[in-house]
Amino acid sequence: MDPGADGAVTDGRLNIGAIRSSFAPWEDPAAEPLVRFEKVTKRFGSVTAVNAVDLAIYEREFFALLGPSGCGKTTLMRLLAGFETPDEGRVWLGDNDLSDDPPHRRPVHLMFQSYALFPHLTVEQNVAFGLKQQKLPKGEIADRVAEMVALVRLEGMERRRPDQLSGGQRQRVALARALAPRPQVLLLDEPLAALDRKLREETQFELMAIQQRLGMTFMIVTHDQDEAMVLADRIAVMQAGEIVQVGRPTEIYEAPVSRYVADFIGDVNLFEAAAVSAEEGETRFAGPDSPGGYLASTDEGVVLDGGLYLAVRPEKMVMHLDPPPEGPNRLAGKVLDIGYLGDWTTYVVGLESGRTVRAARANSARLVERPVGWDDPVWLTFAPDAAVVLTR
Amino acid sequence: MRRGPSLFNLASLGLGLTFLYAPIVLLVVYSFNDSRLVTVWGGFSLRWYGELMHNEQLLASVWMTVRIAALSATVATLLGTLAAVALTRGGRFPGRTIFSGAVYAPLVTPEVILGLSLLLLFVAVGAPRGFWTVSAAHTTLTLCYVTVVVQARLASFDRSLEEAAQDLGCPPWRAFLLVTLPNIAPAVAAAWMLAFTLSLDDLVIASFTSGPGATTLPMRIYSAVRLGVTPEINAISTLLIGLVATGVIAAYLIQTRGVRRASR
Secondary structure (H helix, E strand, C coil), rough: CCCCCCCCCCEEECCCCCCCCCCHHHHCCCCCEEEEEEEEEEEEEEEEEEEEEEEECCCCCCEEEEEECCCCHHHHHHHHCCCCCEECCCCCCEEECCCCCCCHHHCCEECCCCCCCCCCCHHHHHHHHHHHHCCCHHHHHHHHHHHHHHHHCCCCCCCCCCCHHHHHHHHHHHHHHHHHHCCCEEECCCCCCCHHHHHHHHHHHHHHHHHHHHEEEEEEEEEEEEHHHHHHCCCEECCCCCEEEEEHHHHHHHCCHHHHHHHHHHCEEEEEEEEEEEEEEEEEEEECCCCEEEEECCCCCCCCCCEEEEEEEEECCCEEEECCCCCCEEEEEEEEEEEEEEEEEEEEEEEEECEEEEEECCCCCCCCCCCCCCCCEEEEEECCHHHHEEEE | CCCCHHHHHHHHHHHHHHHHHEEEEEEEHCCEEECCCCCCCEEECCCHHHHHHCCCHHHHHHHHHHHHHHHHHHHHHHHHHHHHHHHHHHHCCCHHHHHHHHHHHHHHCCHHHHHHHHHHHHHHCCCCHHHHHHHHHHHHHHHHHHHHHHHHHHHCCCHHHHHHHCCCCCCHHHHHHHHHHHHHHHHHHHHHHHHHHHCCCCCHHHHHHCCCCCCCCHHHHHHHHHHHCCCCHHHHHHHHHHHHHHHHHHHHHHHHHHHHHHCC
């Protein structure tokens, strides 16, 4: 599908996010997924780590499994790698049912969180390990190793052992080793967790470039939302063994399906609300925090009854130092706390109703005419389309 | 800032070392004694080492002991390593607790009882006692030590290395051979050394399970001492101490080198 070129609404849906991308096989009903989890359940004793998960991953996709620790994301990945077998359901790779295959018979390779480099082998021998198991001819192994070493920019390190490498270099050896046998899917288990921040950001873009160049399918497991947002074409957010939402990073961030997702990805302000009246594309709400009520853009077909929540991201809150005109989406309070991050400043504002709200402002100018201080009275407003209506 | 050890530390160290090693040092010193009388110093000489070389009986028992130690250490290392693998990698298989208890039992069983029960077994099955029965008995004795050493190494060995090998196309047995074994090799070698040394100086179990024509060195020394200590015994004992010390130090060095490498 070609995302709408003009107008904010296509096919009756709000156009979400600031990035346009034409890669979206999951929206094509004719596309066959490469990996398919079919009602997969895995239990450890009385704990259900993965609960009836259905998931489809397409060729050339960079897919992220995101969730807090213990949500089952690692188990789901190990089910695909073959280190766990499902108690119920099937795991498919193309037309092959992998569910009962041991790890060494699956054309799926895993880059371990600890890298798991073989300490008794050199860089070269580590990268060649998987190729030797495939019994490729010697010359081809040498060629492929050289190609992989060049791909991860480790020329000159071939004869070193893992204990003679830095953390970043080890990470690249692990990547080269897992890539060398050309797996159909590369699984990455928290691949950047052990790197420092600067190196992590560099490596993120490198990973994306490698994935693009090789045209491979990557599946990454991470608890770091920034990592998932930057890297992935699509993200699956997991909670307690279940997938709660699958979508592009912009969809997950701008149109979360539940309070859990909204809260897990980024910061969010949640307001209790009840629908009062619906008009063309917009709905009025009443709630305890805003005396003038709320006005929010709503998609067609949203059921608006019972207790609702309006979710507004801090950066979509507009902060005023002089009172804006009365109306909906207007909150009055005073500044309780200021978190200065350099590029952004986060203000914690205490409302008259007693609850606190976060507002973020980009520090786009070095000199500020009216700096905001603690206990200053401020007013917060937000646009109708900045609020997401959540029923869960 | 560096501080030397206090006087108290030095004194207790000296006292401890004296208590442990003075008898051994005395024995080593007297093995170079020229006099026929063990307790009278008659000047330095290598005479008794020379006489040793002509004592056929003693040399035969040295050879017997070394053969038994090598065989039992090798078998014990094989079986003990397998037991260690089962205990660390087997998960919670049924009977694991009993198996683990059974493996470690000889560690705490009094040697006399172990020796006696082995003797009863060999008599019951009608095994002719000699080289093979002592070797089997020593395998029983040393197997648990091997398991302790190898299991400790396996427990600290990153399991994801084996998983990585399997992920890259190795069936579990080949992952063990190609990845696990090269990395735990120092511990396995150290375990072999330990088993060899234990077998070398065992007297009790050998006495129970040995037969005519299979007299080990410790048995020979023990029976000779009953007839009175000769300087020749001092000499052979010194050689034995040297061999055991070499084995223990080698085992220690091999293992610490392995640990250093693994932790680097």
